[in-house]
Every structure is written in C-alpha cells, then in structure tokens.
Amino acid sequence: MTVKIPFVDLKFQHQPIQSQLHQAIENVLTNGDFILGQAVSDFETAFAKASGTEYGVGVASGTDAIALGLEACNIGTGDEVILPANTFVATLIAVLKTGAKPVLVDCDPKTALIDLEAAAKAVTPQTKAIIPVHLYGQMVSPSQLLDFAHTHQVIIFEDAAQAHLAEREGYKAGAVGKAAAFSFYPSKNLGALGDGGMLLTADAEIAAKVRRLRNYGSSQKYVHVEPGTNSRLDTLQAAILQQKLPYLAQWNSDRFTIANEYNTKLAHLASLGILPIENQSSTGHVYHLYVIKISESYPLTREQIQTQLTAAGIQTGIHYPIPCHLQPAFTYLGYQKGDFPHSEKLSVQILSLPMYPGLNSHQIAEVVSAMGIGE
Missing domain, CATH: 3.40.640.10 (Type I PLP-dependent aspartate aminotransferase-like (Major domain))
Structure with missing residues (x-):
C-alpha cells in the first residue's frame, strides 16, 4: 500500500x-x-x-x-x-x-x-x-x-x-x-x-x-x-x-497549530464519541503526538477507522496498546487486569493521528475524511 x-x-x-x-x-x-x-x-x-x-x-x-x-x-x-x-x-x-x-x-x-x-x-x-x-x-x-x-x-x-x-x-x-x-x-x-x-x-x-x-x-x-x-x-x-x-520552538508552534486544526475539523464528532486527549496547558502543549479517544458509542471501531485510514494511504499509531502492568514481561510484579481501569480503557480507545511540522491543511482534511465521517 x-x-x-x-x-x-x-x-x-x-x-x-x-x-x-x-x-x-x-x-x-x-x-x-x-x-x-x-x-x-x-x-x-x-x-x-x-x-x-x-x-x-x-x-x-x-x-x-x-x-x-x-x-x-x-x-x-x-x-x-x-x-x-x-x-x-x-x-x-x-x-x-x-x-x-x-x-x-x-x-x-x-x-x-x-x-x-x-x-x-x-x-x-x-x-x-x-x-x-x-x-x-x-x-x-x-x-x-x-x-x-x-x-x-x-x-x-x-x-x-x-x-x-x-x-x-x-x-x-x-x-x-x-x-x-x-x-x-x-x-x-x-x-x-x-x-x-x-x-x-x-x-x-x-x-x-x-x-x-x-x-x-x-x-x-x-x-x-x-x-x-x-x-x-x-x-x-x-x-x-x-x-x-x-x-525547535517554531516546530513546536507548528505542531500546536496543526493540533488546533485537527480539533476544529473533529469538533462536530464530540457528541458521537470522538474526543482529543484534553489539553490543559494551552500553548505549552508541544504535541509530540496528537491522540484521539474513540468511545464505544461511535459507529466505527478503532480497528475499522485504522483500516480505512490505511486503505487511504494514511499511517496511524497507538500509544500505547497494552499498559505496563499487562505486558507479559512484567507479570511477576503481581498486577492484574482491572487494577488500573482508566489506563486499560484508554488503551483500547486511543488512536494517534499523523503529527509533524509540515503537515498541511489539505492533509489534515484528508485524514479526517478518510475516517469515514466527512467534515
């Protein structure tokens, strides 16, 4: 692809x-x-x-x-x-x-x-x-x-x-x-x-x-x-x-601008169940990643959205799909599924969209459109 x-x-x-x-x-x-x-x-x-x-x-x-x-x-x-x-x-x-x-x-x-x-x-x-x-x-x-x-x-x-x-x-x-x-x-x-x-x-x-x-x-x-x-x-x-x-400061500023554009183009989906991770830092957020949450109420699953984006030639990521306490390497620490419900729920909801200085408005619109939701 x-x-x-x-x-x-x-x-x-x-x-x-x-x-x-x-x-x-x-x-x-x-x-x-x-x-x-x-x-x-x-x-x-x-x-x-x-x-x-x-x-x-x-x-x-x-x-x-x-x-x-x-x-x-x-x-x-x-x-x-x-x-x-x-x-x-x-x-x-x-x-x-x-x-x-x-x-x-x-x-x-x-x-x-x-x-x-x-x-x-x-x-x-x-x-x-x-x-x-x-x-x-x-x-x-x-x-x-x-x-x-x-x-x-x-x-x-x-x-x-x-x-x-x-x-x-x-x-x-x-x-x-x-x-x-x-x-x-x-x-x-x-x-x-x-x-x-x-x-x-x-x-x-x-x-x-x-x-x-x-x-x-x-x-x-x-x-x-x-x-x-x-x-x-x-x-x-x-x-x-x-x-x-x-x-770096200008690149960070560019990331913030891109994040705001994502926020604007995705805003109408909030009532359906797609929300960005909340920014409580105003312009101090440097958006290494732009992460959304896809709730169970949304018509498409995360996997379906990722599949549509991949088909359109758009790469995504998940940061992170398995919390530390559920990683096989650390079972000896004694934690169990259900110990950290917010972390576990986020791990199945979050999706990281393309984010880097130079990402333009047309590309952002393509990402949103390819999610199968229009603008």
Missing part, C-alpha cells in the same frame, strides 16, 4: 537545514572527537539553558537518562518509585534497572497524565520518588507535583521524553523536579539521526555523578570511583541536535 500521509515525516525539518547538518557532520569528521567531543558539551549547555535548568548530561538513550539519573539520586534496592501504568515500558524498565520497586498507578482519563490522587494513595514509608510522565507533549501540573513532593517528602523525577520545551504554569519540562530525562529518538520533537538522551538537573552533584556513571564510573581516565556503564551521547548526534535546537 502506497503511503500518502506518513505518521511522521522528517523531510520538512531536515531539508531546509541540510547544508548545516552536513557541515556539522563534516566538522566532527575533521575534528575526530567522536566520543564526548566538544559538540557534546556545547549541546548539553544549550539544551539545559533552553529548558530552564542548569546542567545537561548527554547519554545513549532516554531509558538510560532515567536509570542513571535515578541512581544518581541515590534510588535503589529497598526504595519504591511511583509511575503511571500507561507509559512506554522504558520508564518501567529504567526503574527496574536501579533495583528499586516500581509502583504503578492509574491515569486521568481526560489527559492520560498520571493521577496524583491515585499516586497519593500508593505512597508508603518506602516511597522515595515519583516519575510524572509528560505524555504526548503535555506536562503534568508542576504546582500539583510540587505540592505532592512536599506533602509526601519524595523526589520528582520527570520523564520528559515526549516534552521538549513544553511549558505549564510558568515551568518548562525538565525544570520542575530534582532531575529529568529526555530522549532524542529521531521522531521526537527534537530528534537525532539515531538514539540519544539527556539528563537535566539543577543539582551539580547529580550531574557530576551521571557524567561518571555514563563513562564506566570514571572521574578521570582509568580512575573508576563507582561501577558505571557505557552510555554516552555520540559527538556526531550532539552536533546534529545542536543545529536543530534553534528551530
């Missing part, structure tokens, strides 16, 4: 700055500093500043940014970490890597963000941290998070893998908690040409520890003060990301 409208199309972002990207690659080849080169530290500084915090530490992936960041916050065996059930499994895997116990909780069905009331009920004397996942490009309320952390005396560790430069209540993603993790997977709002991640923090000690942990626990060459790992952001990827960073 020919793809007319892909789920993600990076050409709009890459083509206008292709010469800059080529030059950045050429500079790295010329300098030969492929591992922890100058471009890494330059990008770490720039991304931290853009995100409203002090320190950035580039690592190999967003997963490692969470795992190494939690370890740097002294979270490990015997500790409990609260996180939402409806996140990508990387969040859960990263907690498990530390030896801590993940404690899953349900989400708010309107926003798909972590339910902090449910989280409050899950707190025990062993609870040391909460990981709010800024899902789909929207932040969890910073004021509510800070109140939660103060009340329960826990660390906020943000999973901001989908929320580059997102804002809410005067805070930017990555500047709310003790530390935060970002991913630069190619399809992210700010994406590399491969894997990459970053830990952001205002705490110099945490930043220094993650710098050691990412490089075999080394404080200087061949001096290893703790058992670390090999998880370094490649110089080549950092150089590419540095070239793309100045355009």
Whole structure:
C-alpha cells in the first residue's frame, strides 16, 4: 500500500537545514572527537539553558537518562518509585534497572497524565520518588507535583521524553523536579539521526555523578570511583541536535497549530464519541503526538477507522496498546487486569493521528475524511 500521509515525516525539518547538518557532520569528521567531543558539551549547555535548568548530561538513550539519573539520586534496592501504568515500558524498565520497586498507578482519563490522587494513595514509608510522565507533549501540573513532593517528602523525577520545551504554569519540562530525562529518538520533537538522551538537573552533584556513571564510573581516565556503564551521547548526534535546537520552538508552534486544526475539523464528532486527549496547558502543549479517544458509542471501531485510514494511504499509531502492568514481561510484579481501569480503557480507545511540522491543511482534511465521517 502506497503511503500518502506518513505518521511522521522528517523531510520538512531536515531539508531546509541540510547544508548545516552536513557541515556539522563534516566538522566532527575533521575534528575526530567522536566520543564526548566538544559538540557534546556545547549541546548539553544549550539544551539545559533552553529548558530552564542548569546542567545537561548527554547519554545513549532516554531509558538510560532515567536509570542513571535515578541512581544518581541515590534510588535503589529497598526504595519504591511511583509511575503511571500507561507509559512506554522504558520508564518501567529504567526503574527496574536501579533495583528499586516500581509502583504503578492509574491515569486521568481526560489527559492520560498520571493521577496524583491515585499516586497519593500508593505512597508508603518506602516511597522515595515519583516519575510524572509528560505524555504526548503535555506536562503534568508542576504546582500539583510540587505540592505532592512536599506533602509526601519524595523526589520528582520527570520523564520528559515526549516534552521538549513544553511549558505549564510558568515551568518548562525538565525544570520542575530534582532531575529529568529526555530522549532524542529521531521522531521526537527534537530528534537525532539515531538514539540519544539527556539528563537535566539543577543539582551539580547529580550531574557530576551521571557524567561518571555514563563513562564506566570514571572521574578521570582509568580512575573508576563507582561501577558505571557505557552510555554516552555520540559527538556526531550532539552536533546534529545542536543545529536543530534553534528551530525547535517554531516546530513546536507548528505542531500546536496543526493540533488546533485537527480539533476544529473533529469538533462536530464530540457528541458521537470522538474526543482529543484534553489539553490543559494551552500553548505549552508541544504535541509530540496528537491522540484521539474513540468511545464505544461511535459507529466505527478503532480497528475499522485504522483500516480505512490505511486503505487511504494514511499511517496511524497507538500509544500505547497494552499498559505496563499487562505486558507479559512484567507479570511477576503481581498486577492484574482491572487494577488500573482508566489506563486499560484508554488503551483500547486511543488512536494517534499523523503529527509533524509540515503537515498541511489539505492533509489534515484528508485524514479526517478518510475516517469515514466527512467534515
């Protein structure tokens, strides 16, 4: 089947700055500093500043940014970490890597963000941290998070893998908690040409520890003060990301405009049972994904809608079809079907539509029309 409208199309972002990207690659080849080169530290500084915090530490992936960041916050065996059930499994895997116990909780069905009331009920004397996942490009309320952390005396560790430069209540993603993790997977709002991640923090000690942990626990060459790992952001990827960073705010603005156009074209379907995931952040939502909910009352099932879109050459996604607690790999955690009803219901309702800078009005109209509902 020919793809007319892909789920993600990076050409709009890459083509206008292709010469800059080529030059950045050429500079790295010329300098030969492929591992922890100058471009890494330059990008770490720039991304931290853009995100409203002090320190950035580039690592190999967003997963490692969470795992190494939690370890740097002294979270490990015997500790409990609260996180939402409806996140990508990387969040859960990263907690498990530390030896801590993940404690899953349900989400708010309107926003798909972590339910902090449910989280409050899950707190025990062993609870040391909460990981709010800024899902789909929207932040969890910073004021509510800070109140939660103060009340329960826990660390906020943000999973901001989908929320580059997102804002809410005067805070930017990555500047709310003790530390935060970002991913630069190619399809992210700010994406590399491969894997990459970053830990952001205002705490110099945490930043220094993650710098050691990412490089075999080394404080200087061949001096290893703790058992670390090999998880370094490649110089080549950092150089590419540095070239793309100045355009990120405009790309995010474009995403917001596209989301509003989707909202307008889909508005008449609300009474029939199609609703977008609610935006409670105004222009601070950066729409990494545009996600709708298809309720049981709607004449077509999600599968039927996806089939029609596929037939029209339009790609879609589901983020995520199976909540963490129902994944086969994690049955040993002891959760059962029915434990998190909002997450489970959303998993069978949600559908992610094409979303990327450069998606135009005609294409959006095609997506809506191909859903078999007209305009």
